[in-house]
Amino acid sequence: MSLYQGIFKRDMHIAFKQKAELVQPLMFLLMVVTLFPLGVSPSPDTLQRIGPGVIWIAAILSSLMAMERLFRDDFQDGSLEQYVLSGMALPAVSTVKVVAHWLVSFVPVLLLSPLLAMFLNLTFDMYVALLLTLILGTPLLSLIGAIAVGLTVGLQKGGVLLALLLIPVFIPLLIFATSAVDSAALQLPYYPQLAIIAAMLLLAAALAPFAIAYSLKVSQN
Amino acid sequence: MWKWLHPYAKTERAYQLCITLQPWLWVGAILCLSIGTVWGLAFAPQDYQQGDSFRIIYIHVPSAILSMSTYVAMAIAALVGMVWQWRTAYMTMIAMAPIGAALTFIALFTGAAWGKPMWGAWWVWDARLTSELILLFLYIGVIALYGAFEDKQQAGKAAGVMALVGVVNIPIIHYSVEWWNTLHQGATISKFDNPSIAPEMLWPLLINLLGFAFFIGAVTTIRLRNEIVLREQHRPWVQALAEQALLPHKTRER
Amino acid sequence: MLEACSLTCSKRDRTLFEGLSLAINAGELLYLRGPNGAGKTSLLRLLTGLSEPENGRICYNGKDIKHTRADYFSDLLYLGHKSGTNGSLSALDNLNFWLAQHDIHQSTEVLYRVLETIGLVGLEDVPVRYLSAGQQRRVALSRLWLKPAKVWVLDEPFTALDSKGIYLLENLMKQHIQNGGLAIVTSHQPLSENAGAHRVFDLEYRF
Numbered sequence: 032m033s034l035y036q037g038i039f040k041r042d043m044h045i046a047f048k049q050k051a052e053l054v055q056p057l058m059f060l061l062m063v064v065t066l067f068p069l070g071v072s073p074s075p076d077t078l079q080r081i082g083p084g085v086i087w088i089a090a091i092l093s094s095l096m097a098m099e100r101l102f103r104d105d106f107q108d109g110s111l112e113q114y115v116l117s118g119m120a121l122p123a124v125s126t127v128k129v130v131a132h133w134l135v136s137f138v139p140v141l142l143l144s145p146l147l148a149m150f151l152n153l154t155f156d157m158y159v160a161l162l163l164t165l166i167l168g169t170p171l172l173s174l175i176g177a178i179a180v181g182l183t184v185g186l187q188k189g190g191v192l193l194a195l196l197l198i199p200v201f202i203p204l205l206i207f208a209t210s211a212v213d214s215a216a217l218q219l220p221y222y223p224q225l226a227i228i229a230a231m232l233l234l235a236a237a238l239a240p241f242a243i244a245y246s247l248k249v250s251q252n
Numbered sequence: 253m254w255k256w257l258h259p260y261a262k263t264e265r266a267y268q269l270c271i272t273l274q275p276w277l278w279v280g281a282i283l284c285l286s287i288g289t290v291w292g293l294a295f296a297p298q299d300y301q302q303g304d305s306f307r308i309i310y311i312h313v314p315s316a317i318l319s320m321s322t323y324v325a326m327a328i329a330a331l332v333g334m335v336w337q338w339r340t341a342y343m344t345m346i347a348m349a350p351i352g353a354a355l356t357f358i359a360l361f362t363g364a365a366w367g368k369p370m371w372g373a374w375w376v377w378d379a380r381l382t383s384e385l386i387l388l389f390l391y392i393g394v395i396a397l398y399g400a401f402e403d404k405q406q407a408g409k410a411a412g413v414m415a416l417v418g419v420v421n422i423p424i425i426h427y428s429v430e431w432w433n434t435l436h437q438g439a440t441i442s443k444f445d446n447p448s449i450a451p452e453m454l455w456p457l458l459i460n461l462l463g464f465a466f467f468i469g470a471v472t473t474i475r476l477r478n479e480i481v482l483r484e485q486h487r488p489w490v491q492a493l494a495e496q497a498l499l500p501h502k503t504r505e506r
Numbered sequence: 507m508l509e510a511c512s513l514t515c516s517k518r519d520r521t522l523f524e525g526l527s528l529a530i531n532a533g534e535l536l537y538l539r540g541p542n543g544a545g546k547t548s549l550l551r552l553l554t555g556l557s558e559p560e561n562g563r564i565c566y567n568g569k570d571i572k573h574t575r576a577d578y579f580s581d582l583l584y585l586g587h588k589s590g591t592n593g594s595l596s597a598l599d600n601l602n603f604w605l606a607q608h609d610i611h612q613s614t615e616v617l618y619r620v621l622e623t624i625g626l627v628g629l630e631d632v633p634v635r636y637l638s639a640g641q642q643r644r645v646a647l648s649r650l651w652l653k654p655a656k657v658w659v660l661d662e663p664f665t666a667l668d669s670k671g672i673y674l675l676e677n678l679m680k681q682h683i684q685n686g687g688l689a690i691v692t693s694h695q696p697l698s699e700n701a702g703a704h705r706v707f708d709l710e711y712r713f
Contacts (some may be wrong), residue, residue: 037606041595044603048594048633109588115556117607118579178417182410186400195396196414199389200421203428210435231424238420242413245334249409252557403518483519486713 034119035127042131045104052100057139060093064147075152082151083161083212084205089147090140090165091172091201095194097136098176101128102247106184111247121244129177129243137169153212160215164208167228174232174239175200181246204228261338263480264489270473270480277470284463292456299453308366310457314464316359316380319387320422322352322468326394327419330412340476342408343483345415346398347475351468353391359384379433383426390418404483507531507567508553508657508688514561515548521712522548525562528707532656535683536690537697540709546692547587549709550661553690554584566657580609583655585663589646593635597626597645600634601652610653620651624674639666647671650678658682658689676700 046053067085068078105111105128114124144165148158179196183189211224259265292310299306326345333341363381364374375381394411401407484490512525522545530536540546551557553564555571555578564571571578591600598617605612621630624644634642643666650658658679664672679689680702691697697704 034607034609037603041592041603041606044599045592045594104592107588108592109586109590110592112556112584112586112588113590113604114607116554116579116582116584117609118576119607175417178413182397182413183400185406189400192396192400195389196393199386199393199425200417202386203421203424206428206432210432213435234420242417246410246413249406249413252403252406252409405516405519486520 034117035123038114038124038127039131042128043135046131046135049100053097053135053139056093056097056136057143059096060089060140061143061147063089063092064150068150078150078152079154079157079216082148082153083157083209083216085151086144086147086161087164087168087205087208090169091198091205093140094136094169094172094176095197097132098173098180098193098197099190100136101132101173101177101180102184103180106250111251115248115251121247122240125177125181125243125247126240129173129239132177133170133173137165137173140169141165154216156215156218157212160212160221163225164211164228167225167232168204168208171204171228171232171235172201174235174243178239178242178246181243181250184247185250204231207231258336261336261340263340263343263484263487266340266343267477267480270477274470274473277466277473280466281463281470284459284466288456288458288460288463292453292460296453296456297450302370305366305369308362310460312359312362312366313457314461315355315362316384317461318464318468319352319355319359319384321465322348322355323387323390323415323422324419326352327415330415333408333412334416339405339408339483340480342405342412343479344472344476345412346395346408347472347479348468349391349395349398349411351471351475353388353395355464355468356384356388356391360388377433379430382433383429386425386429387422390422394418508690509565509568510553510562511565512562513549513552513559513564515545515552515559517545517548523709523712527562530688530690532686532688533683534688535679535697535701535704536688537704537706538690538692538709539706540692541711544709544711546709547661550584550586550659550690550692554582554659555579556584578657581656582659583649583653583657584659584661585646585649586661587665589634589642591634591642591645594633596631596633597621597637597648598630600645601648604649605652608653612652616652620648623651624648625671640668640671643667644671647675650675650682656687658687658691660689660691662692662694664693664695672698673700 064085067081071077071081102111105114115121141162144162145158148161153161176193176197179193179200180189183193183196186192207224207227211221211228214221214224260269289310293307296307298304326348329341329345329348332338333345360381363378363384367376367378367381368374394414397414398404398407398411401410481490481493507529509529510527512527514524514526515522526549528536538546538549548557552559555564555575558572566574566578566581569577590604591597595603598621601617601621618630621627624647626641626644626648629637629641634645637645643663647663663675667675676698677700679691680700682689683702
């Protein structure tokens with residue numbers, strides 16, 4: 032177990048040495064959200080209606096920018112080869128790295144979410160629902176995103192391709208998450224949506240580590 | 253149980269198999285498509301509500317159904333490639349991808365064309381059309397990923413992973429979109445649901461469905477042959493094949 | 507003893523080698539030669555188990571490495587083109603994390619001593635990114651002192667090294683061989699006498 036702790040520590044260590052890379056996607060998220068009142072309408076009702084969707088779309092887009100960090104450096108500098116040769120199970124290594132990545136790139140999004148909710152005039156109930164969907168949904172983004180990052184990490188220009196691969200896969204999450212917040216706005220129960228997101232998260236948690244390990248192996252070839 | 257399949261992992265055997273299957277698939281495709289289409293367009297009775305415009309289902313429904321099946325077939329090919337390490341399986345997968353994408357496009361186009369007289373707009377965010385659109389995105393992702401790699405062996409494996417991720421997602425996407433649709437539009441009647449279709453309308457549809465399947469098979473074998481020859485162009489057997497193909501021309505020139 | 511039996515490898519649908527067999531005994535240094543694109547790196551990556559051959563197998567002490575990965579890896583040290591060091595970490599941090607991953611316990615003193623031997627005194631805490639190419643190479647090479655591995659697979663280890671560094675490394679390889687280790691090395695410049703006796707294996711470019 033301590034072997035995996037070592038990887039976790041290393042990733043956190045590196046993340047905090049590259050703060051700019053962590054902050055930039057977050058600023059991007061904030062700016063995208065700012066565009067909507069300016070581009071659509073600043074009226075509180077409109078904002079409240081489109082708010083959940085806007086926040087989730089912005090979160091998905093900014094996650095695409097942050098996602099590449101996950102394996103890029105390790106692949107380019109050869110650390111990934113050394114991971115493989117350490118004899119540790121690659122699915123476990125990838126899981127640890129995904130967890131570390133989630134902590135440094137998505138927990139800040141959770142912290143920023145009250146501000147976004149305020150900008151878009153969400154009610155308190157809606158905010159609670161939004162926060163719950165973010166807590167359950169963002170690990171799902173990380174897990175599935177990591178598969179695509181593993182596949183594209185060896186390519187020269189993987190950025191746009193990564194978005195092409197991931198956006199369609201994230202659509203169900205977007206649907207369920209925004210509808211949970213919409214239900215909260217109408218004072219309706221939104222457990223079903225949360226349960227579905229949680230189910231998708233569990234499915235991804237069970238399968239994604241193996242897919243990530245396999246895709247990293249493909250990239251190594 | 254699957255032992256008889258294993259020889260086809262060799263590219264040469266797969267190539268021969270394609271040559272053998274191709275004429276049969278073409279015969280099936282031409283036969284079924286001409287019968288089904290003529291019957292459907294000319295002889296099947298009019299729909300009492302939609303008139304003649306319903307006849308587009310003879311193109312729309314088969315392409316929509318088979319666009320999904322083709323994706324599933326791709327995922328199966330990818331899985332076979334992964335488990336048994338067959339290069340031909342990945343080649344088959346990528347041979348099918350553009351065909352599936354084209355079918356998806358046909359389904360979308362005919363759906364939109366049908367929507368014009370039915371809903372009065374070219375595009376409506378109907379649940380099935382939206383699912384088809386997302387399916388098209390999934391196809392584009394797989395094709396783009398394959399194209400991005402220079403090493404096509406690696407490309408096949410990578411695209412295979414994505415096809416599998418997609419196939420796990422297709423049911424989730426399908427149900428989420430359907431659910432989203434009922435939330436936002438209330439209970440609109442889906443024009444593509446035809447619970448009690450008259451048998452004289454149904455038969456041509458089934459024949460066309462079969463014809464489309466044959467057609468996909470035929471085009472897949474052509475594309476697979478191309479892929480094999482292209483990828484194996486340095487192998488002796490392909491070069492022998494090329495020489496054989498060129499030989500008559502040479503003698504004629506003399 | 508490391509043994510490769512009739513390996514086949516192709517890249518971009520071009521066969522690099524087919525039916526290649528070779529054996530390296532303990533106490534032997536194999537110098538792998540060949541023009542660019544002949545497949546030296548691919549062969550080394552196969553030998554380490556990083557990639558899998560299309561055909562054939564690789565045995566370490568008579569056992570297929572596919573089945574004894576953990577045992578093989580604990581005896582193996584691979585240094586590739588890429589240094590395996592993160593640019594924003596210092597040499598010391600990089601090595602510490604690497605040792606932790608490979609479950610090797612070395613005291614900080616040993617670490618400092620190795621970094622001194624390799625000529626990185628005073629640079630232990632500088633992020634690796636700010637070091638010169640040769641110095642970065644030295645950080646990667648210091649693993650040779652730190653991991654008691656029997657099998658060394660070194661891909662172009664002399665790249666960017668100055669003459670002093672080459673001398674140091676060749677001596678270390680000689681010592682490793684004398685201690686009963688085995689090593690396989692690629693290099694575009696021939697090995698000098700300092701490296702001791704070695705066998706040459708030529709890989710030809712195939713069309």
